[in-house]
Amino acid sequence: MSIITVINELSEKFKDAILEKQILTEKFGIIKVDKNTFLDVIDYAYNALGGHLLTMAGTDLTPIIGKYVLDYVIGYLRDRTKLIVRLELKSNEKSFPSAVLKVPCLDYYEREVMEMLGLTPEGHPNPKRLLLPEDWPSDATPLNKSFEYNKRVETKGETYPLKKGAITIGPVNPELEEPIRLILYAENGKIKEAIVEQGFNYRGIEKLAEGKLNYEKIHFLAERICGICGYTHSECYVQAIEKIAGEPPERAKYLRTIMLEVERIHSHLLWLAIAAKVIGYVDGALKLLHIRELIMDVAELVTGSRKMYGLMTIGGVRRDIDDKIKEKVKENIKKIESEFRSMLEAQEFKDVLNKLKGIGILSKEDAKKLSVVGPTARASGIKTDIRKDYPYEAYKDVDFEVQVVDAEDIYGRAIVRAYEIFESIKIIEQCLDNLPEGPIINDDIEFIPEMKLSIGMSEAPRGADVHYLITGRNNTVYRWRVRAPTYANIQAVPKMLEGEPVDNALVVYLSIDPCIACCERVIVIENGKRYYYRPKFRIRR
Amino acid sequence: MSSIKEIIKREPFEKFRGKPEVDPTKCIGCAACANACPPQAIIARDEDGFRIIEFSFGRCIFCGRCEESCPTGAVKLSSNYLLATTTKDDLKLVMKFRLAKCRKCGRLFATERQIEHAISEVEKAGYTNIEDLREAQYYCPECRAKLFAERVLLSLKFFRGEV
Numbered sequence: 001m002s003i004i005t006v007i008n009e010l011s012e013k014f015k016d017a018i019l020e021k022q023i024l025t026e027k028f029g030i031i032k033v034d035k036n037t038f039l040d041v042i043d044y045a046y047n048a049l050g051g052h053l054l055t056m057a058g059t060d061l062t063p064i065i066g067k068y069v070l071d072y073v074i075g076y077l078r079d080r081t082k083l084i085v086r087l088e089l090k091s092n093e094k095s096f097p098s099a100v101l102k103v104p105c106l107d108y109y110e111r112e113v114m115e116m117l118g119l120t121p122e123g124h125p126n127p128k129r130l131l132l133p134e135d136w137p138s139d140a141t142p143l144n145k146s147f148e149y150n151k152r153v154e155t156k157g158e159t160y161p162l163k164k165g166a167i168t169i170g171p172v173n174p175e176l177e178e179p180i181r182l183i184l185y186a187e188n189g190k191i192k193e194a195i196v197e198q199g200f201n202y203r204g205i206e207k208l209a210e211g212k213l214n215y216e217k218i219h220f221l222a223e224r225i226c227g228i229c230g231y232t233h234s235e236c237y238v239q240a241i242e243k244i245a246g247e248p249p250e251r252a253k254y255l256r257t258i259m260l261e262v263e264r265i266h267s268h269l270l271w272l273a274i275a276a277k278v279i280g281y282v283d284g285a286l287k288l289l290h291i292r293e294l295i296m297d298v299a300e301l302v303t304g305s306r307k308m309y310g311l312m313t314i315g316g317v318r319r320d321i322d323d324k325i326k327e328k329v330k331e332n333i334k335k336i337e338s339e340f341r342s343m344l345e346a347q348e349f350k351d352v353l354n355k356l357k358g359i360g361i362l363s364k365e366d367a368k369k370l371s372v373v374g375p376t377a378r379a380s381g382i383k384t385d386i387r388k389d390y391p392y393e394a395y396k397d398v399d400f401e402v403q404v405v406d407a408e409d410i411y412g413r414a415i416v417r418a419y420e421i422f423e424s425i426k427i428i429e430q431c432l433d434n435l436p437e438g439p440i441i442n443d444d445i446e447f448i449p450e451m452k453l454s455i456g457m458s459e460a461p462r463g464a465d466v467h468y469l470i471t472g473r474n475n476t477v478y479r480w481r482v483r484a485p486t487y488a489n490i491q492a493v494p495k496m497l498e499g500e501p502v503d504n505a506l507v508v509y510l511s512i513d514p515c516i517a518c519c520e521r522v523i524v525i526e527n528g529k530r531y532y533y534r535p536k537f538r539i540r541r
Numbered sequence: 542m543s544s545i546k547e548i549i550k551r552e553p554f555e556k557f558r559g560k561p562e563v564d565p566t567k568c569i570g571c572a573a574c575a576n577a578c579p580p581q582a583i584i585a586r587d588e589d590g591f592r593i594i595e596f597s598f599g600r601c602i603f604c605g606r607c608e609e610s611c612p613t614g615a616v617k618l619s620s621n622y623l624l625a626t627t628t629k630d631d632l633k634l635v636m637k638f639r640l641a642k643c644r645k646c647g648r649l650f651a652t653e654r655q656i657e658h659a660i661s662e663v664e665k666a667g668y669t670n671i672e673d674l675r676e677a678q679y680y681c682p683e684c685r686a687k688l689f690a691e692r693v694l695l696s697l698k699f700f701r702g703e704v
Contacts, residue, residue, distance in 0.1 A: 304558045
């Protein structure tokens with residue numbers, strides 16, 4: 001089934017409400033929707049047709065067409081298609097209808113549009129700031145094109161008061177790797193209401209890319225979004241550019257696939273180690289970290305660096321591998337497989353994992369409603385994996401299975417991750433065996449076309465990573481929207497925490513493998529000075 | 542007291558990307574690395590008849606783009622990864638190159654070394670009419686184009702018998 005059937009179905013049902021239809025490829029189309037009937041269309045496209053939200057991006061196109069454009073990207077797993085529901089607002093319209101009550105996972109996206117573009121979501125139940133500080137002036141909207149990328153803003157120092165009886169964890173806590181704040185309201189030791197507050201680290205990476213860099217440099221910036229899954233981000237960005245500029249050669253695709261899987265193995269092992277540490281199984285944590293060193297050696301061998309591989313470039317990869325490296329990689333991977341398998345089969349480890357049963361429950365319906373991604377979704381029984389659903393790089397040629405468990409709890413999330421490591425090992429072995437000969441870079445790509453929309457997607461260790469991209473003039477990027485997997489998963493945390501004992505809060509929160517750096521897209525550096533948009537008192541409070 | 546290097550015994554592996562080492566005798570000041578550098582750790586600017594190229598290793602992300610883009614092989618990523626220092630200036634390298642004037646319009650258009658490099662490249666390619674080509678390198682691109690156009694016109698006139 002192609003995108004045409006979906007669009008036809010929608011246009012039959014809503015007739016005049018759909019202003020314009022645009023079919024870009026067989027699997028990708030855009031419909032422009034009238035503002036008044038927008039809510040019905042998105043409700044039908046998401047709930048009735050069984051879609052899941054990939055990303056939502058608001059773009060300030062006022063300098064070009066005099067309009068704001070809000071793109072809701074919905075994916076349909078069964079036929080592997082993507083549909084953009086587009087809402088256009090004139091430059092003097094400052095509000096748009098909020099669809100949170102129909103599509104609950106839009107909560108964060110709409111709040112981000114609100115603070116970044118200055119458009120109010122009408123009817124949003126909780127229109128609070130998401131990433132910017134609470135005392136940020138409301139007329140300063142950073143992602144408007146009239147806002148200079150290095151502008152500094154005066155803040156006042158006001159904060160939202162908390163309700164009485166709140167238990168807060170974070171933003172600075174030894175068990176949390178990154179700054180985030182859990183606000184819990186408990187009754188008889190059980191959590192009644194949970195709020196996740198973030199934005200302690202926001203430094204506007206997208207604005208920097210749009211304002212200062214050309215397209216050849218952004219994949220290095222994208223790699224620095226996250227310290228764990230950075231390569232996936234650069235893969236997503238490069239994929240989006242290559243979809244409109246030109247394909248890489250086959251050998252490059254295989255080498256990229258190998259590194260993506262190397263990253264997945266090291267990320268999953270790190271998560272297992274951290275989870276083990278938090279529940280007090282420090283022995284196992286150290287053992288897992290020891291196994292992880294072997295995969296870090298593989299990364300060193302292939303790319304020349306433990307993290308921040310710097311391997312990616314538009315149109316290919318920057319380093320090739322020879323037979324010597326191949327042998328060493330194979331040897332290390334075999335070692336990881338045997339050591340990790342013996343650890344999984346040990347009674348001690350099984351006992352520890354069994355303790356996690358029945359904690360942090362996220363039912364299948366809730367997971368579907370919230371468009372949860374990655375191992376978190378697969379542990380709730382949803383078979384979703386970008387590698388299978390929207391195959392990219394060499395994944396269409398390799399044979400692997402998607403690990404799905406119906407456990408709905410932390411135990412499931414741990415098991416899914418543990419068994420995915422073996423699948424990754426399988427993929428790396430296949431890629432090494434079938435590595436095609438030839439060049440590693442496509443030198444034909446020099447210029448990218450203007451004002452083209454493209455979406456790059458890949459399966460990060462934590463789930464679906466989606467980059468929405470519009471190219472600009474003179475080889476720049478006009479809009480770059482990063483939807484990290486944690487951005488989707490973290491919206492499910494309050495649901496998971498409901499009814500849990502307060503003691504379990506941290507483990508439940510960590511079970512989605514949160515990566516706040518991804519969510520908040522950090523770092524702005526200009527001429528040697530760092531600009532922190534978030535005032536310091538916020539952390540002291 | 543033993544230095545940090547003695548305490549940390551771990552040797553970097555093959556192909557490791559560490560601090561970029563610059564050979565100032567090889568550098569021609571073309572600023573290709575400054576164009577390629579993603580975090581702007583290399584900055585090039587023209588000042589008072591000199592081109593200044595400034596490396597700030599503190600901002601380097603060790604991607605190796607400078608090494609790839611260098612036409613003379615002056616920049617190489619070394620295996621040195623211990624950049625900790627008590628003085629910030631240790632992480633800076635400033636190089637100055639004298640700029641050459643165009644013989645016709647007098648504009649400062651390239652460094653003297655760039656011109657030398659261009660001439661040596663021409664010689665390597667084995668052109669016979671070297672003196673002519675050598676002279677052409679001392680003109681800025683616009684003047685060079687004009688000069689060439691004038692010559693073509695002259696030869697056209699010659700063939701038509703107008704001269």
